[in-house]
Amino acid sequence: MKKISDELQFDMTRSGFGRGLVELGKANKDVVVLSADLSESTRIDWFRKEFPDRFFSFGVAEQDMISTAAGFALSGKIAYACTFGVFAAGRAWDQVRVSVDYMNLNVRIIGTHAGISVGEDGYTHQALEEITLMRVLPNMTVLVPCDFVEAKHATIKSAEWKGPIYMRLGRNKSPIITDENDPFEIGKGVLLKDGGDITIVACGQMVYEALKAAEYLSKDKIDARVINIHTIKPVDESILIKAAKETGAIVTAEEHSLHGGLGSVVSEVTSRNHPVPVKMIGMTECGQTGSPQELFKCYNLMAEDITKAARAALKMKK
Amino acid sequence: MERPDANKLKTQAKELRKTILKMLANAGSGHTGGSLSLVEILLSLYFYKMKYDPRKPDWDMRDRLVLSKGHGCSALYSVLAEAGYFPKEELMTFRKFGTRLQGHPQLGLPGIEASTGSLGQGLSIANGMALTAKMEKKNSRVYCIMGDGELNEGQVWEAVMTAAHYDLDNLCGIVDNNKLQIDGWCKDVMNMAPLGDKWKSFGWNVIECDGHVFKEIMNSLDKAQGAKGKPTVILAHTVKGKGVSFIENQARWHGIAPKKDELEKALKEIDEKDQ
Numbered sequence: 001m002k003k004i005s006d007e008l009q010f011d012m013t014r015s016g017f018g019r020g021l022v023e024l025g026k027a028n029k030d031v032v033v034l035s036a037d038l039s040e041s042t043r044i045d046w047f048r049k050e051f052p053d054r055f056f057s058f059g060v061a062e063q064d065m066i067s068t069a070a071g072f073a074l075s076g077k078i079a080y081a082c083t084f085g086v087f088a089a090g091r092a093w094d095q096v097r098v099s100v101d102y103m104n105l106n107v108r109i110i111g112t113h114a115g116i117s118v119g120e121d122g123y124t125h126q127a128l129e130e131i132t133l134m135r136v137l138p139n140m141t142v143l144v145p146c147d148f149v150e151a152k153h154a155t156i157k158s159a160e161w162k163g164p165i166y167m168r169l170g171r172n173k174s175p176i177i178t179d180e181n182d183p184f185e186i187g188k189g190v191l192l193k194d195g196g197d198i199t200i201v202a203c204g205q206m207v208y209e210a211l212k213a214a215e216y217l218s219k220d221k222i223d224a225r226v227i228n229i230h231t232i233k234p235v236d237e238s239i240l241i242k243a244a245k246e247t248g249a250i251v252t253a254e255e256h257s258l259h260g261g262l263g264s265v266v267s268e269v270t271s272r273n274h275p276v277p278v279k280m281i282g283m284t285e286c287g288q289t290g291s292p293q294e295l296f297k298c299y300n301l302m303a304e305d306i307t308k309a310a311r312a313a314l315k316m317k318k
Numbered sequence: 319m320e321r322p323d324a325n326k327l328k329t330q331a332k333e334l335r336k337t338i339l340k341m342l343a344n345a346g347s348g349h350t351g352g353s354l355s356l357v358e359i360l361l362s363l364y365f366y367k368m369k370y371d372p373r374k375p376d377w378d379m380r381d382r383l384v385l386s387k388g389h390g391c392s393a394l395y396s397v398l399a400e401a402g403y404f405p406k407e408e409l410m411t412f413r414k415f416g417t418r419l420q421g422h423p424q425l426g427l428p429g430i431e432a433s434t435g436s437l438g439q440g441l442s443i444a445n446g447m448a449l450t451a452k453m454e455k456k457n458s459r460v461y462c463i464m465g466d467g468e469l470n471e472g473q474v475w476e477a478v479m480t481a482a483h484y485d486l487d488n489l490c491g492i493v494d495n496n497k498l499q500i501d502g503w504c505k506d507v508m509n510m511a512p513l514g515d516k517w518k519s520f521g522w523n524v525i526e527c528d529g530h531v532f533k534e535i536m537n538s539l540d541k542a543q544g545a546k547g548k549p550t551v552i553l554a555h556t557v558k559g560k561g562v563s564f565i566e567n568q569a570r571w572h573g574i575a576p577k578k579d580e581l582e583k584a585l586k587e588i589d590e591k592d593q
């Protein structure tokens with residue numbers, strides 16, 4: 001892992017996926033890719049260029065694409081169905097539920113342009129609920145890589161996984177904080193920074209904000225632990241329970257609705273096993289048009305907000 | 319209703335294209351191609367066919383327009399401002415933080431009848447409005463503009479069935495038939511030919527016209543209003559990016575805005591084009 005004080009590179013998680021997918025295409029002949037008229041945006045045009053015979057275009061028809069992916073999977077293929085997160089989880093949710101999840105198929109649903117960082121396109125294009133929508137499905141695995149490199153690793157690992165996966169990716173360039181050599185295992189949380197006073201649990205782009213928040217807190221002699229939960233489901237319960245026991249308070253941070261997202265996951269795990277105060281950073285309203293920076297600020301998703309929440313959680317700590 | 323002066327309309331179209339390009343350039347993002355293809359259609363609706371009162375946007379008897387292809391909203395916003403729904407100065411807030419002119423249309427801006435942007439939903443919404451007008455015996459009409467790529471969505475065809483099932487002759491669908499979607503030519507991405515036959519077989523009255531020729535559009539709108547007993551769709555043949563040579567018919571201009579030098583080049587070209 002890199003230090004946030006390092007000179008960090010920036011890139012998009014969707015591009016990490018696109019790179020990983022091309023590697024997968026070379027390694028695994030069973031990989032097929034399905035497109036719903038967003039081939040460049042989802043970065044699957046790179047795969048199409050290399051493997052046109054394993055690339056299928058459905059037009060603007062997400063429901064058809066998802067159920068067709070199920071048909072591919074039932075015939076032995078590993079099907080990557082790719083569109084924006086809102087349309088994959090929103091428009092096609094019943095197709096995901098019945099055609100894919102119910103039959104526990106090897107379909108990988110790739111939802112790009114997730115979160116408020118989509119920016120100017122506004123609420124219709126900002127997926128803010130799909131972590132919830134996807135994780136309530138019994139067989140679904142839900143991945144939220146935190147940067148370009150992790151997205152690439154997650155993509156490569158996804159081919160071998162059994163059962164359906166939803167992978168959440170962003171539009172904008174964000175700091176790369178993981179290393180090529182960092183291990184990646186689906187279902188395993190990553191301890192990014194140890195600490196004993198409080199734990200910040202984050203996913204996606206908020207992992208970087210969490211690291212920044214930990215640095216701010218350290219100036220006040222508050223020693224924060226930072227955990228990257230790239231797998232929302234099945235979540236790494238042991239890393240969360242350990243954090244609850246050892247630090248006694250938690251802040252969660254996600255670019256997603258607080259109703260059913262990462263914050264809910266962490267609360268569910270801790271309240272069942274070792275209840276501690278949990279403060280949550282995330283969305284509670286519809287999004288809107290604006291630059292990612294303006295929107296992060298407007299909806300209180302900045303490192304400063306995490307820091308504030310951490311102080312509040314510390315006060316609640318017994 | 320009397321038709322507006324043909325030369326005046328053409329001048330309006332030029333000005334509108336310039337405004338749209340300026341809005342997009344100022345925003346630094348947005349949908350250029352699918353906005354420019356809408357100009358003549360929207361002007362024909364708002365300056366010839368539709369009855370409305372910009373001072374009373376919720377007037378009960380108004381005709382309604384649902385822009386189902388919400389990404390074309392820079393064109394709609396500029397026509398609404400031209401029609402007097404809100405000050406033209408507000409146009410330059412398009413896609414900026416805090417604006418009423420969201421990246422995709424949002425209810426709340428005067429003149430906007432429905433929040434759209436997720437493709438395929440507009441015709442169903444329009445059906446609900448048309449059914450209400452019928453039920454309440456109001457003679458207001460409902461228009462719905464769709465993209466040709468948007469027609470890939472299954473929901474569109476569910477709504478097509480509904481409108482025919484309920485004989486919604488107060489409803490007029492308009493397809494901005496610009497032959498392009500994001501991934502390329504519609505025929506390569508998802509071939510829907512023969513498009514007119516599809517609508518016909520679903521029970522609709524089908525009219526085709528050149529979507530950049532005012533007279534043809536206005537004739538089609540009149541015919542649609544005259545057709546009784548079933549809904550009408552106007553397949554308006556258009557050019558994506560119409561009016562600017564280097565933007566026309568280019569898939570890559572779907573979701574990008576002109577940069578400063580491109581804007582200048584485009585404005586110059588529009589100015590120099592004869593009527």
Ligand SMILES: Cc1ncc(C[n+]2csc(CCOP(=O)(O)OP(=O)(O)O)c2C)c(N)n1
Nearest residue numbers: 037352435436437465466467468498499500
């Ligand atoms: C449900 C849904 N899926 C995907 C998109 C992304 N998208 C926006 S525009 C577009 C292509 C639409 O093509 P077309 O309807 O022909 O529009 P036009 O050419 O008029 O711009 C797509 C796929 C969307 N907005 N909504």
Ligand SMILES: [Mg+2]
Nearest residue numbers: 466467496498
């Ligand atoms: Mg089109």
